Amino acid sequence: MQVRACLCFITVLSLSLATASVCRGVTPQEHSAAYTLHFFSDADDVKVMTHYGNYDLQLDNELALGLQWTHDVVVIPALESAPQSPEAIDAITTASRPISSENGAFEDFVKARESFEGSLRAPHYNTGYYLSTESDYFAQMLWVGYNRDLWNDNLNLSTGISYAWDDIQPLDDADTTGRGGKLQTRHWNVIATQILSPTTVFRLGGEINAVRGLQHDTYRNVYAGGTNVPERHPDRRSRYDVFCRLSQYLHSRASVKLDYRFYTDDWSVSSHATTAKLSQYVNDALVVNYRYRYYTQVEAEFFREEYPSISGIDGYLTGDYRLGGFGAHLFGFLVQWNMKQLFSDVDFLSQTRLRFGYERYFNSNNFTANIMEVGIDLAF
Amino acid sequence: MCFKPNLAIFAVRLCMVLSGLGPTAALADQDADEILASYPLSPIDGSQEVVLSTYRGQVVLVNFWASWCAPCLKELPVMNRWHESWRERGGRVAAISVDHHAYRAVQFAKDAGLTLDIYLDGPDGLARQLDIPSLPLSYLLDRSGRIALTVCGSSKQDLAELERVAEGMLAAKASTDSLDEDAK
Amino acid sequence: MKLRCVMGLLCVLFLGGCTAVRPYQKGILADPIMSSADETAMAMRELKWLEAREGSTGGAGGAGGGCACK
16 A cells, blocks of 8 residues: 555655646746644544645746645554453444454554645646545545636636545454455535625635445444444445535624535435634734534434344444434634734745644533644745 | 426526626716826825826826736736836836725835835725726826726736837937927 | 525626736635635545544535636
């Protein structure tokens, strides 16, 4: 998998360089780079540290090249118990952790993921390629998008399609009961952005995802009929969502954004997500953003807290709480500091911006999480 | 439930609504030349207001820009070089900012080291009176203050056209002066 | 009935677009606190960890409106 990842990264880089060389004779106008460190920790002591690196190159013929690299490290704390013992089974999800006596039952499980993305943007078109790799999962995606401004640039219509194909090969582990497989996702979106007034913008969009292939957790067991059996989900899922956003500028040098998203799929999961965000200038260089999000979800048709028999519901069983019914709250803040005044004499740093954010997430399954983000944006 | 007729009614309603979309801003009653000539402009340094009719006899490039308009920021340094080149030949560039927050225009002018004539007017001033159709927008005024050329956009071709016509008008003045000298 | 209400709301919202906003009036819309460009990147990051915790997806991307700059 790592050799494949390296080959794919080299392909992405080569395509990017080839594109740049095709545009030789075209003078690069602007570069920008950004780095973000994202830290997630939850009530189960699971920690995720993610590094994001972005680089954008603006060419003078209105083309722009984008590269993104992401490095995730997930740490799942060790269980102080022997594998297959009752203590080694998660009491809420009945999942068994992918730790066996072969790998050391009392060591934290650490998993790393790398992803790379290359994109090309023109005034009306954009396209890109993405890949990510981890020890048991290799994912790739291609996408194409088109957008057009209408009515004196007051209305923007955009549409995009993508195709993703994943290869899942679970780790060879005594607890692993499922086999690997493939997963394909076809995605289509259409979005309209309408300027309603000099201070108001409204956006409306819809998306369809057609997912085919392996969609359950190969490491997870489900307690059914008095025993633990491997989780089984349908291999087809059609997912739909519609969303809208209203952005309104307030005369106190602030803005408010209201988002709503409705989601549904053919597993009978449906959800509503509502977000309110307030952004306020403290002074010319400092912006503070506050956000609150409320989420509510209806369970999948085959989700049960307990399954009476090993055949489940229509042959499907799940130990994934994400397919159950629950509600969740998220609130937090983000501070953005434009350092122009501090570095006005240093050309390289005169457009630097720092970001710091903290959010708290909790849901009705007694799950809580802290999310922190720090980042720096550079333009030169 | 009979869905199709409801959908048809909705489609008709939507078309009626969307067909109402379009430019509805009022056009200027007076000739654009006269408006440009007589409108009082506030210089960026806070000095006394200026009217463009003061520059009759010169070739004046009037450029509307904003600090949030990326193509505008790219062409202003080019126009700054033109301003410095034309000064001694009877030409100048007047850049009018339509920024809502004037401090951003001031900051950009300072960072870019611009020496051309910059005026702060906001979005509801001259730009609104003329109802300019795009940003950036350039009017090239001849020596009698009439609009000789209007350019919407900032592509290489647009800038080349502006420079070509302006240089032509400046050269015509130079040759007229030369003939007058010979006649004397 | 619910569908009519939603369609009616959409009509009202788009009715507000009858007065087209001119290019020189879009300065506030280009302000960073109104722009969605940064938020798209943040939304994509957030979608990744939200998808690991919730059963739904989507709503994070999309192109924005033009600034009328040529």
